[in-house]
Amino acid sequence: MMEGFVSPNSTCTRACRTLVCFFAGVLTYQDNFEDAASEIAKRYPGAKIVSIFPYGTANGTSGSSLFRLLARQLTQVGYDLALDKSKRVTEAAQFIREDIACADNIILIGHSAGGVVAYRTGLYLEKEHGIQRAEVFAVGSPKFFLKDIPYNHRFTYITGQNPDRITQIGSWRRPGSKSYRGKPGREIQIEFNPTHQGWRFHASYFLRSVWTDANEQFHANSEDLISKISELMQGNRLS
Structure with a gap:
């Protein structure tokens, strides 16, 4: 069951x-995006920040219930990968x-399978309601078949420097198809905390997760990610 929450970091209601919307993937907890939301608040003084959990949250779930939740969520992800x-x-x-209606900036940011839902939600809003100003960012998401449409110019796919199993799933183009031959407007790579490996790396994109690089420069995953998204948004307005 889908759940949605307004972030306490919102600077406007x-x-x-x-309007900034975070879209969660599977086995995600309600506070997963709050570090990133605090970074949004620093950069956008009039922002309503919403966390959307298309597959529900994992709060209050443990043991065998957690495995049942994961199985149900993965089935739903399969539908979302296959259906527009x-x-x-x-x-x-x-x-x-x-x-x-009142928002000049609409930013949809999806993590993992949430990136698929973010992309399709933005496209649905464009097709059904004529809203053509949503910028979509998929972070650590699986790839999925894309049509070659102008909407993709507002779609950015972000990965990290370490191999992430989820980003290795799927492809943008369907072999032999004349319709599904698209790709994101941008595919970029960001350096994230290198101490995280495997699933911990996949789960840490939106967390503060502080680290120091080889030049002894301080970094935080959530700060670097939102800084890059803000930079890309600014570039879009100037182009």
């Missing part, structure tokens, strides 16, 4: 100039639609 429009996409669009 009504008639906001900026699912129940989760339409529900997410409905959840945020009333906040979009």
Whole structure:
């Protein structure tokens, strides 16, 4: 069941100039995006920040219940990878639609399978409601078949420097298809905390996760990620 929460880091609640929506993947907890939300608040003084959990949260789940939740969520992810429009996409669009009317900036940021839902939600809003200003960022997400459409110019795919099993799933182009031959407008790589490996790396994109590079420069995953997204947004406005 989809769940949505307004972040306490929001700097605006009504008639906001900026709407930022984080889309979660599987086995994600309610506070997963709050480090990143605090970075959004520093850069966008009039932002409503919403966390959307298309597959529900993992809060209060443990033991065998956690495995049952994962099995159910993975089945739903399979549908979202295969279908251009699912129940989760339409529900997410409905959840945020009333906040979009006043927003000059609409930023949809998805993690893992949430990146797929973020992309499809932005496209649904464009097709069904004529909203053509949403910028979409998929972080550590699986690849999925894309049509070659102008909307993709507002879609950025972000990965880290370490191999992430999830980003190795799928492809942008369907072999032999004349329709699904698209790709993201941008595919970029960001340096994240190198001490994380495997699934810990995949889970840490949006966490503060502080580290120091070879030049003794201080970094934090959430700060670097949101800084890059903000930079790309600024570049889009100038182009």
